[in-house]
Amino acid sequence: MDTDLEILLTNDDGIDSPGFRALYDALSAVANVTAIAPASDQSAVGRAMSSEVGVEEHELGFSIAGTPADCVVAGLEALGPSTDLVVSGCNTGANLGAYVLGRSGTVSAAVEAAFCGVPAIAVSLYIPEDEWPRETDVEEYAEACRAAQYLVERAPARGVFEHAEYLNVNAPLPGDEPASMVVTRPSTVYEMGAIQNDDSITLRDLSWEAMSEGTIDDPDGTDRRAIMEGKVSVSPLTAPHTTERHEVLDGLAAEY
Template sequence: MEILLTNDDGADAAGLVGLYEELTALGDVTVVAPAENQSGVGRTRSHAVVRREHPWGYELTGTPADCVAYGLRGLDTDFDLVVSGCNHGPNAGNYVTGRSGTVGAGIEAAFLGTPAVAVSAYHHEDFFPDPPGAYDFGRPARVTTEVCRHAREVDLLAPGTLLNVNVPLDVADPPMRRTIPYPDYDLHVEHDADPAAVEAVEALGRDGEVDTGEEGTLVRMHDAVWPGTVGFENPFPPTDRQRDRYPVGTDRRALVDGEVSVSPLSIDHDDVESEALAALVDAYNEANAPEKSS
């Protein structure tokens, strides 16, 4: 196999190194990865990037989606598969999956007609593997290699295929479950926020100083991507409360149970038949039909 490997944690991240070492058992692996951490950028693309040599390929001053786009259209290799990861932390749930740079790389690959596997690692007790260098990413790398091997054997690697995989770092021989991303998300808004409490105020473009002017109000919008969680505690502990919250068959329940979660994702935005939508279209057309001349 010809495999394009990328991630969103950076070209020298521990998760990517672990994947590269394992995936070479399946074929030739070419790395095209971001020069710096690009977590949470989703499928963001750039108009131009800088390419530099990397021992296993290239690194770009761009996003994971940039890396995939360049690898699939800028290199002479005809890649059979794109693997994105291994992310330092899980990507589970509709909202998190949608903003993930790891998954965003896989979406870009799917749109460009190449099957992709996005893989993320979580710790069943610690949740986030931080700092990453203190954790062994060997198990997620081995599971990913097996997923890719079996996917090829069962002819699952068709154009447009995208699998989102979450693997526990600390569970020996974890079972695998086919899952769906669970929609669980909230947002907290704080008016007249304390500038000192606003994270990454540099993102406001004022070199760390917030100037609201005479009439401006500093508004802090805090994502609650793990509702019900306080601070950095594990949002998916193996408790009855969490098992009641997340049904069996969802990616988040798999994390509660220490399983490997495999979610097939779609790039067609769930184009499903809907009687209600059909009725809306009919009602609109009927109400706005031009009068026919007699």
């Protein structure tokens, strides 16, 4: 392999997950990959950060007793070589919608990298709601790995990260034909439900339930609409979540 591209690969499902192995193998064909991932499942931990984590050598690289964000910092600052790109995944289950950006461990690893000044790609595999949860095989990540490999080989050199700090990629399961790729924006459709049962409360993500019923309200151009149409969704994003300053708040501050 003739490449100078250095990738730090992490995830939130754990270093022994099939999606991680699939992505490691795919990216190792086009780049120098240093694997630094959680020792156990860290799904939905967001950007939780530890002050100290254990580290062990693993056949793929290093296993960290911590979160995805821990892995990124440990890799960039202590364990890995100089890194050109952080890739996080491949997650088992899609990470769709604006609301997951602060919740998903997979996406949060990419956000952590972006705040550290390193471009990143988060990669997730959409599993239909009526098939969830279930065990997955490495082969089922083929479409996600194809998209990730394509972007890794081209996005940095073509200047994509001069306009975006990280990409959130969601891919479908392999089909009869290769999936097309579309650029999307995170959907803002979000609906949760809660049902009390005596001394417990069950929380339900109603957006996922709508996906299983095929009744999503997401408009064209959104990530959830693209994945429901069997396409690879690529959302270009920035790490600081900000809004514009406005005169109403300026007035309140002045009156304080």
